[in-house]
Amino acid sequence: MYSFTKTQQVFELGSIAFGGQPGEHPTVLFGGMFFKGAPDFTAASHQLASMLRIGDETGMPTIPDVFIRKEEYIEPIIAFLEQHLPKTHPFSVDFIESSLKIKTLEALHDHKLLARTIYNSVHIGMTAPEREALKQHTPAMALIVAFNPKDSSPDGKIEVLENGAHLLDSGLLAVASSVGIQRILVDTAALAPGENSGAALAALPVIKEEYGLPAGCAIHNVVEKSKWLTRYESAKTTVDAASNAGIALFGGDFAIFGPVELAPVVVPLMAWFDIVVSEYTEAYFGVCPSQQHPRRVFSP
16 A cells, blocks of 8 residues: 655546545545447446446446447447436546547537546547547546557656657657646556556556646456456456455556446445444555545444
């Protein structure tokens, strides 16, 4: 468990706080939606409601991370968010294709939702049209993925933030600033097993000490790519949920924990770990938990 000498930035979006010293604010949990096939809005409405309810019960902030794979899904997914999320609650939009990013930013602007939008993500493959779209329609917050194809170590992640690993005209932090994004979350880029996947966790305290920025990752992706776990199906779900605990223990601020249907397991699990971290950091470092912390909810 950690305490950082660098002043830690805390960014607020809606009622959710990102960042700070370990034990100060609960880990923000992103649940993935619409990553496979056509959107099933009926199932999604129940899953989202369940995640939000359990989050409220435990004091854990939860955010839907919606994946947009086709242009025809943009408007229906936005309508879903408008209907099923509280009016000021943030959400994250995730994509692969640059053209979809641009069209989605335009649509979010038209719906007056950019003030609640977390853009997933700014990364080394960002195109010039995407940068221009972000200047025109700037979201409230963005994830910066510290993926360095030349060096997967924590130092390599720092390099891509600082200078783009000399593959871009500037570092990713400067790119985000140039398009007007001021509230930044650093995703430490969890890679596949055998590709230094543990560096995603090891980099969390490095990023926080170096920049004071909120940091986290999708360590769940490493579990998904650990093919040997398919031989132990009864254990795989447990490993998937429990993998996120490493983020809290390494001082991280957010976890992109995988499919939203895992929320009934992941959210209470992370509340438990946040309570354990908070008890220690308050006793040893004097860090008081926020009023929204699960320790306040489940105080003895």
